[in-house]
Amino acid sequence: MPIILIVIANVFYNICTKSTPESVNPFLSLMVTYLVAALLTFFLMLANGLNEGIVDAFKRLNWTSFALGIAVVALEFGYITAYRLGWNISIGSVVANILLAIILIPIGLLCYKEILTTNQLIGIFLCLAGLVFINR
Structure with missing residues:
Protein backbone atom coordinates (compact mmCIF):
# COMPACT_ATOMS: atom_id res chain seq x y z
CA MET A 1 0.00 0.00 0.00
CA ASN A 88 9.79 15.97 -20.83
CA ILE A 89 7.63 14.79 -17.93
CA SER A 90 7.89 11.24 -19.30
CA ILE A 91 11.71 11.25 -19.39
CA GLY A 92 12.94 13.65 -16.69
CA SER A 93 11.55 11.65 -13.80
CA VAL A 94 12.78 8.35 -15.24
CA VAL A 95 16.34 9.65 -15.70
CA ALA A 96 16.40 11.26 -12.24
CA ASN A 97 15.04 8.17 -10.50
CA ILE A 98 17.37 5.74 -12.25
CA LEU A 99 20.37 7.91 -11.41
CA LEU A 100 19.11 8.21 -7.83
CA ALA A 101 18.74 4.44 -7.51
CA ILE A 102 22.24 3.87 -8.88
CA ILE A 103 23.76 6.42 -6.50
CA LEU A 104 21.94 4.84 -3.55
CA ILE A 105 23.38 1.39 -4.28
CA PRO A 106 26.82 1.97 -2.70
CA ILE A 107 25.17 3.87 0.17
CA GLY A 108 22.92 0.88 0.84
CA LEU A 109 25.83 -1.52 0.63
CA LEU A 110 28.28 0.47 2.77
CA CYS A 111 26.05 2.22 5.31
CA TYR A 112 23.12 -0.16 5.71
CA LYS A 113 24.82 -3.51 5.00
CA GLU A 114 22.37 -4.34 2.20
CA ILE A 115 23.16 -7.20 -0.16
CA LEU A 116 22.71 -7.30 -3.94
CA THR A 117 21.46 -10.45 -5.62
CA THR A 118 22.35 -11.54 -9.13
CA ASN A 119 18.89 -10.52 -10.36
CA GLN A 120 19.31 -7.06 -8.85
CA LEU A 121 22.72 -6.66 -10.53
CA ILE A 122 21.12 -7.59 -13.87
CA GLY A 123 18.37 -5.03 -13.19
CA ILE A 124 20.97 -2.36 -12.43
CA PHE A 125 22.75 -3.13 -15.70
CA LEU A 126 19.45 -2.89 -17.59
CA CYS A 127 18.71 0.47 -15.95
CA LEU A 128 22.12 1.77 -17.03
CA ALA A 129 21.48 0.51 -20.55
CA GLY A 130 18.08 2.22 -20.45
CA LEU A 131 19.74 5.52 -19.56
CA VAL A 132 21.96 5.21 -22.60
CA PHE A 133 18.98 4.59 -24.90
CA ILE A 134 16.77 7.28 -23.30
CA ASN A 135 19.41 9.98 -23.72
CA ARG A 136 20.27 9.22 -27.37
Missing part, protein backbone atom coordinates in the same frame (compact mmCIF):
# COMPACT_ATOMS: atom_id res chain seq x y z
CA PRO A 2 2.77 2.56 0.75
CA ILE A 3 4.31 1.98 -2.70
CA ILE A 4 0.95 2.64 -4.36
CA LEU A 5 0.64 5.88 -2.37
CA ILE A 6 4.16 6.89 -3.44
CA VAL A 7 3.40 6.21 -7.10
CA ILE A 8 0.06 8.06 -7.07
CA ALA A 9 1.56 11.02 -5.20
CA ASN A 10 4.51 11.11 -7.62
CA VAL A 11 2.18 11.20 -10.62
CA PHE A 12 0.40 14.25 -9.20
CA TYR A 13 3.71 15.72 -8.05
CA ASN A 14 5.21 15.60 -11.55
CA ILE A 15 2.05 16.90 -13.21
CA CYS A 16 1.88 19.83 -10.76
CA THR A 17 5.59 20.58 -11.07
CA LYS A 18 5.48 20.47 -14.88
CA SER A 19 2.35 22.70 -14.82
CA THR A 20 3.86 25.39 -12.59
CA PRO A 21 3.70 28.57 -14.69
CA GLU A 22 7.10 29.80 -15.86
CA SER A 23 6.08 33.34 -14.94
CA VAL A 24 5.81 32.36 -11.26
CA ASN A 25 8.85 32.71 -9.02
CA PRO A 26 9.75 29.09 -8.20
CA PHE A 27 10.54 29.94 -4.58
CA LEU A 28 7.17 31.63 -4.08
CA SER A 29 5.53 28.52 -5.53
CA LEU A 30 7.56 26.35 -3.16
CA MET A 31 6.68 28.56 -0.19
CA VAL A 32 2.96 28.18 -0.88
CA THR A 33 3.48 24.45 -1.40
CA TYR A 34 5.17 24.07 1.97
CA LEU A 35 2.65 26.27 3.78
CA VAL A 36 -0.10 23.95 2.53
CA ALA A 37 2.03 20.93 3.48
CA ALA A 38 2.69 22.38 6.95
CA LEU A 39 -1.01 22.95 7.58
CA LEU A 40 -1.92 19.51 6.31
CA THR A 41 0.72 17.75 8.40
CA PHE A 42 -0.27 19.80 11.47
CA PHE A 43 -3.89 18.68 11.18
CA LEU A 44 -2.86 15.09 10.44
CA MET A 45 -0.60 15.14 13.50
CA LEU A 46 -3.50 16.35 15.65
CA ALA A 47 -5.87 13.77 14.14
CA ASN A 48 -3.29 11.02 14.74
CA GLY A 49 -2.85 12.11 18.35
CA LEU A 50 0.28 12.97 20.26
CA ASN A 51 1.32 10.71 23.13
CA GLU A 52 3.26 13.63 24.59
CA GLY A 53 3.19 17.40 24.59
CA ILE A 54 4.23 19.25 21.46
CA VAL A 55 7.31 20.71 23.21
CA ASP A 56 8.46 17.25 24.28
CA ALA A 57 7.81 15.95 20.77
CA PHE A 58 9.97 18.73 19.29
CA LYS A 59 12.78 17.96 21.74
CA ARG A 60 12.97 14.41 20.37
CA LEU A 61 13.68 15.61 16.82
CA ASN A 62 17.23 15.39 15.51
CA TRP A 63 19.12 16.82 12.55
CA THR A 64 17.28 14.62 10.02
CA SER A 65 14.08 16.69 10.01
CA PHE A 66 16.02 19.86 9.24
CA ALA A 67 18.24 18.20 6.62
CA LEU A 68 15.18 16.65 5.00
CA GLY A 69 13.62 20.11 4.70
CA ILE A 70 16.69 21.35 2.85
CA ALA A 71 16.78 18.25 0.63
CA VAL A 72 13.09 18.55 -0.26
CA VAL A 73 13.42 22.21 -1.28
CA ALA A 74 16.45 21.32 -3.45
CA LEU A 75 14.53 18.41 -4.97
CA GLU A 76 11.49 20.52 -5.79
CA PHE A 77 13.56 23.36 -7.22
CA GLY A 78 15.53 20.85 -9.32
CA TYR A 79 12.38 19.42 -10.87
CA ILE A 80 10.84 22.85 -11.52
CA THR A 81 14.09 23.96 -13.18
CA ALA A 82 14.43 20.75 -15.22
CA TYR A 83 10.91 21.09 -16.59
CA ARG A 84 11.44 24.77 -17.34
CA LEU A 85 14.58 23.84 -19.27
CA GLY A 86 12.52 21.55 -21.46
CA TRP A 87 12.80 18.09 -19.93
